[in-house]
Amino acid sequence: MNHLLKKTLLIALGLGLSLSAQAHRAWILPASTVLSGEEPWVTFDAAISNTLFHADHAAFRIEQIQAIGPDGEAVALHNAAMGKHRSTFDVNLQQPGTYKIYTASNGLTARWETDSGERRFWPPRGQVPTAEGFAAEVPKKAKNLQVSQSSRRVETFVTAGSPTDGVLTPTNNGFEMVALTHPNDLFANETAEFQFLIDGKPAVGAEVTVIPGAMRYRNSQDDITANTDKEGKVKVTWPQAGTYWLNASYRDDKGKKPATTRTGSYTATFEVLPE
Numbered sequence: 149m150n151h152l153l154k155k156t157l158l159i160a161l162g163l164g165l166s167l168s169a170q171a172h173r174a175w176i177l178p179a180s181t182v183l184s185g186e187e188p189w190v191t192f193d194a195a196i197s198n199t200l201f202h203a204d205h206a207a208f209r210i211e212q213i214q215a216i217g218p219d220g221e222a223v224a225l226h227n228a229a230m231g232k233h234r235s236t237f238d239v240n241l242q243q244p245g246t247y248k249i250y251t252a253s254n255g256l257t258a259r260w261e262t263d264s265g266e267r268r269f270w271p272p273r274g275q276v277p278t279a280e281g282f283a284a285e286v287p288k289k290a291k292n293l294q295v296s297q298s299s300r301r302v303e304t305f306v307t308a309g310s311p312t313d314g315v316l317t318p319t320n321n322g323f324e325m326v327a328l329t330h331p332n333d334l335f336a337n338e339t340a341e342f343q344f345l346i347d348g349k350p351a352v353g354a355e356v357t358v359i360p361g362a363m364r365y366r367n368s369q370d371d372i373t374a375n376t377d378k379e380g381k382v383k384v385t386w387p388q389a390g391t392y393w394l395n396a397s398y399r400d401d402k403g404k405k406p407a408t409t410r411t412g413s414y415t416a417t418f419e420v421l422p423e
Contacts, residue, residue, distance in 0.1 A: 176304045181419040187242045194235045200393045201361045203234035210235050218245025218312045245312035250303040254322040256282045257298040260290035297407040299323040302415045307332040320348030323412020334420045336389040343381045350380030354398040361391035386420040
């Protein structure tokens with residue numbers, strides 16, 4: 149057997165997944181998370197990939213990404229480019245403090261079946277859900293119609309100088325994370341604490357998965373899994389320095405009409421420094 153193919157198959161088996169079943173994971177990753185000097189620049193990669201953090205599937209859509217500075221004001225993305233598998237852009241950190249680079253959507257999603265049994269989904273991949281689109285494209289009566297109030301966020305954080313907390317304040321809209329430990333103050337063998345909220349209230353029982361980067365160079369995911377407690381909180385102890393991908397998911401039956409459920413997906417990337 150070809151050596152490269154054999155290695156690829158072994159990696160897939162080590163993950164407990166077939167090659168076709170590997171998950172597509174969205175991420176925004178800065179080249180560095182803590183910077184010094186006056187008005188430093190930082191470059192970001194953004195992709196949807198099977199392997200963290202190796203761009204091997206699709207580029208993240210640049211127009212969906214935003215940045216806010218320590219004062220809460222929008223910050224421009226410079227030199228943005230979208231390739232086949234990866235998007236890149238730069239951010240100039242003109243103010244000292246912590247910046248949030250993110251994408252967020254919150255709206256209705258739906259699935260149903262046609263009379264012939266064909267499954268339909270809304271919104272289509274890559275389309276942001278809107279009330280107008282839902283009203284125009286989702287039938288009011290359909291076979292096995294399921295409507296959900298859906299929230300999705302992908303975030304990362306960078307700091308110029310000393311960390312600040314302004315961008316960590318929750319919006320209380322949808323599913324989001326409150327970093328009780330600052331996301332740019334993480335160290336190997338130390339424990340960080342995060343809280344997850346759904347519309348401003350604790351997201352109890354949310355499923356949290358943390359995976360180290362550099363998956364390309366090992367035969368297992370080395371994932372850490374946990375569930376949030378009654379206050380929506382979870383603790384993560386970082387086993388070593390490096391980059392990490394965190395994903396949290398949530399579901400309940402408290403959706404507002406016409407939805408019957410609420411679902412949330414939150415993703416963040418972190419850099420953990422040596423102790």
